Amino acid sequence: xxxxxxxxxxxxxxxxxxxxxxxxxxxxxxxxxxxxxxxxxxxxxxxxxxxxxxxxxxxxxxxxxxxxxxxxxxxxxxxxxxxxxxxxxxxxxxxxxxxxxxxxxxxxxxxxxxxxxxxxxxxxxxxxxxxxxxxxxxxxxxxxxxxxxxxxxxxxxxxxxxxxxxxxxxxxxxxxxxxxxxxxxxxxxxxxxxxxxxxxxxxxxxxxxxxxxxxxxxxxxxxxxxxxxxxxxxxxxxxxxxxxxxxxxxxxxxxxxxxxxxxxxxxxxxxxxxxxxxxxxxxxxxxxxxxxxxxxxxxxxxxxxxxxxxxxxxxxxxxxxxxxxxxxxxxxxxxxxxxxxxxxxxxxxxxxxxxxxxxxxxxxxxxxxxxxxxxxx
Amino acid sequence: xxxxxxxxxxxxxxxxxxxxxxxxxxxxxxxxxxxxxxxxxxxxxxxxxxxxxxxxxxxxxxxxxxxxxxxxxxxxxxxxxxxxxxxxxxxxxxxxxxxxxxxxxxxxxxxxxxxxxxxxxxxxxxxxxxxxxxxxxxxxxxxxxxxxxxxxxxxxxxxxxxxxxxxxxxxxxxxxxxxxxxxxxxxxxxxxxxxxxxxxxxxxxxxxxxxxxxxxxxxxxxxxxxxxxxxxxxxxxxxxxxxxxxxxxxxxxxxxxxxxxxxxxxxxxxxxxxxxxxxxxxxxxxxxxxxxxxxxxxxxxxxxxxxxxxx
Ligand SMILES: Nc1ncnc2c1ncn2[C@@H]1O[C@H](COP(=O)(O)OP(=O)(O)O)[C@@H](O)[C@H]1O
Ligand SMILES: [Mg+2]
Numbered sequence: 001x002x003x004x005x006x007x008x009x010x011x012x013x014x015x016x017x018x019x020x021x022x023x024x025x026x027x028x029x030x031x032x033x034x035x036x037x038x039x040x041x042x043x044x045x046x047x048x049x050x051x052x053x054x055x056x057x058x059x060x061x062x063x064x065x066x067x068x069x070x071x072x073x074x075x076x077x078x079x080x081x082x083x084x085x086x087x088x089x090x091x092x093x094x095x096x097x098x099x100x101x102x103x104x105x106x107x108x109x110x111x112x113x114x115x116x117x118x119x120x121x122x123x124x125x126x127x128x129x130x131x132x133x134x135x136x137x138x139x140x141x142x143x144x145x146x147x148x149x150x151x152x153x154x155x156x157x158x159x160x161x162x163x164x165x166x167x168x169x170x171x172x173x174x175x176x177x178x179x180x181x182x183x184x185x186x187x188x189x190x191x192x193x194x195x196x197x198x199x200x201x202x203x204x205x206x207x208x209x210x211x212x213x214x215x216x217x218x219x220x221x222x223x224x225x226x227x228x229x230x231x232x233x234x235x236x237x238x239x240x241x242x243x244x245x246x247x248x249x250x251x252x253x254x255x256x257x258x259x260x261x262x263x264x265x266x267x268x269x270x271x272x273x274x275x276x277x278x279x280x281x282x283x284x285x286x287x288x289x290x291x292x293x294x295x296x297x298x299x300x301x302x303x304x305x306x307x308x309x310x311x312x313x314x315x316x317x318x319x320x321x322x323x324x325x326x327x328x329x330x331x332x333x334x335x336x337x338x339x340x341x342x343x344x345x346x347x348x349x350x351x352x353x354x355x356x357x358x359x360x361x362x363x364x365x366x367x368x369x370x371x372x373x374x375x376x377x
Numbered sequence: 378x379x380x381x382x383x384x385x386x387x388x389x390x391x392x393x394x395x396x397x398x399x400x401x402x403x404x405x406x407x408x409x410x411x412x413x414x415x416x417x418x419x420x421x422x423x424x425x426x427x428x429x430x431x432x433x434x435x436x437x438x439x440x441x442x443x444x445x446x447x448x449x450x451x452x453x454x455x456x457x458x459x460x461x462x463x464x465x466x467x468x469x470x471x472x473x474x475x476x477x478x479x480x481x482x483x484x485x486x487x488x489x490x491x492x493x494x495x496x497x498x499x500x501x502x503x504x505x506x507x508x509x510x511x512x513x514x515x516x517x518x519x520x521x522x523x524x525x526x527x528x529x530x531x532x533x534x535x536x537x538x539x540x541x542x543x544x545x546x547x548x549x550x551x552x553x554x555x556x557x558x559x560x561x562x563x564x565x566x567x568x569x570x571x572x573x574x575x576x577x578x579x580x581x582x583x584x585x586x587x588x589x590x591x592x593x594x595x596x597x598x599x600x601x602x603x604x605x606x607x608x609x610x611x612x613x614x615x616x617x618x619x620x621x622x623x624x625x626x627x628x629x630x631x632x633x634x635x636x637x638x639x640x641x642x643x644x645x646x647x648x649x650x651x652x653x654x655x656x657x658x659x660x661x662x663x664x665x666x667x668x669x670x671x672x673x674x675x676x677x678x679x680x681x682x683x684x685x686x687x688x
Contacts, residue, residue: 219480225449377430
């Protein structure tokens with residue numbers, strides 16, 4: 001423990017002397033999230049004053065509860081204005097004309113289905129030009145859906161399916177052109193988890209750097225255990241990356257208007273995500289001969305996992321990709337955040353956090369098994 | 378008492394048998410030199426003794442205790458100075474030392490104090506707060522040694538500490554080693570410089586191809602191969618009589634007459650020198666100068682391996 005902290009302090013001191021880490025952990029992800037946001041839409045500010053319509057064709061208790069329990073309080077806070085709409089058709093045409101940002105369509109028999117525990121739908125018809133307002137509508141519907149377990153959200157193509165992970169795809173009903181609803185939070189989170197590899201990496205590659213610099217011999221000659229040295233080196237990456245993530249979360253919230261959700265849940269996901277990536281970097285380093293080799297492999301891995309894990313664009317909607325995606329820590333990190341953004345509490349990220357910790361343990365175990373190779377002079 | 382005892386030490390890298398059944402011991406206050414050309418296995422042997430490299434076989438005892446590569450109690454007694462300076466160039470000299478001192482279990486304030494002490498010891502106090510990256514090669518090597526002294530080791534292991542350093546740094550290193558041995562520290566010193574082994578080491582082990590070819594004091598090694606001192610006297614007078622007189626001295630080997638004097642081979646010239654001088658002056662000849670050339674380890678190495686120490 002003591003050895004670990006001494007090595008950690010030394011590494012963080014050395015890190016603080018150069019700006020690479022800050023660039024990878026904060027500047028690049030934040031900058032890119034900002035740029036994607038500009039290019040692909042998003043942006044904060046228009047969340048206030050969103051205009052929502054409700055087409056309540058059910059008029060049952062479950063529908064009323066949604067309107068009075070979820071939408072009215074938002075209206076009371078001045079976040080939205082609420083308008084009654086007679087039908088789905090009217091709602092669609094009014095959103096197309098830009099009179100409304102989103103319309104909730106509560107179908108006939110909704111309350112009965114909820115009461116009987118049967119599947120039903122709650123549809124959100126959105127205006128493509130007001131993505132944030134639509135996203136908020138989605139989240140409101142989702143929050144309610146979470147409450148009513150049997151509830152299904154209407155998916156764009158009209159069939160009912162499980163709650164998809166955010167970011168969600170909405171359809172502009174009039175043109176039937178699919179358009180991604182990219183949220184600021186998604187961009188910030190995607191970039192953050194993508195660059196996590198680069199922020200964490202120096203811990204593991206640092207071992208190989210110390211080997212080629214000869215200082216590893218000196219560490220090994222000291223009366224300390226190799227495991228403590230390994231842990232201390234990896235911990236440097238963990239601490240730096242967690243700090244970077246914390247800055248990123250705060251900065252993207254303040255500067256870009258990102259909404260990360262329950263702080264405790266976000267913290268758990270960030271720590272678990274960083275540990276997962278740390279485990280992977282440790283394992284890769286343990287199978288590499290030089291720091292350069294490890295860095296190259298890790299950069300490649302970051303790219304591939306980022307791509308398949310949905311950190312660069314939301315692959316979750318691409319069907320077949322979804323299965324591959326679940327093999328990446330990125331996917332679980334983003335899925336956990338989506339659960340939180342849907343209004344979930346920290347308890348809902350237990351599964352993503354557990355999966356991420358599995359990555360950490362597996363990677364760490366591999367590195368430990370190879371410690372003899374890793375720690376040779 | 379032996380601070381370090383090594384026996385049957387072995388290590389191979391693939392096909393290469395780098396160290397092959399090495400055994401020796403180093404006593405308190407003794408400087409032991411491992412002398413051998415590049416690739417002899419010095420670094421490999423020393424790395425195993427320091428516990429930074431696993432060994433294939435053999436036993437190492439430090440302070441009478443069995444020393445395992447992971448053994449912390451024995452490691453605490455060892456100061457290890459790797460061949461190449463093993464330091465962080467982006468830290469100051471003092472910070473480097475404080476870090477390694479902390480790693481050796483020193484408390485924060487104690488680490489700071491000890492860092493200052495060893496900086497003084499290697500004459501780097503004035504540069505302690507500069508980044509190591511700005512040090513000259515010799516300074517980096519001195520700091521490298523300082524880092525090996527932080528834990529007040531009973532056994533100091535130095536791997537070619539003077540390779541490529543300026544004479545000033547070299548002398549500073551020698552002085553530091555002598556001061557340490559005066560305090561009872563056992564020093565294990567590798568070098569491929571024959572002069573260094575002769576000047577600094579009480580005993581020398583000659584290593585080649587991973588095996589110990591011979592060991593002992595310089596005298597013992599020289600005697601082992603039957604080498605004798607060469608004494609050259611510049612003299613005037615009856616040189617023929619001088620040669621006959623010298624031949625009568627029991628210890629003298631071949632005696633020959635030269636243009637301006639006589640030359641003879643003799644065991645332990647220093648001890649016999651008074652009698653040699655007496656014999657020559659006894660013939661009425663006058664002696665202008667005396668030169669004694671002792672055979673060196675270079676000659677011993679050549680004799681043992683059939684090769685020169687330096688290629
Ligand atoms: N890590 C290694 N891998 C393979 N061969 C090595 C390694 N280290 C040393 N050797 C070989 O072992 C022999 C002894 O090397 P070394 O101990 O460095 O010699 P010295 O220090 O006396 O110059 C040499 O033949 C060298 O090539
Ligand atoms: Mg060597």
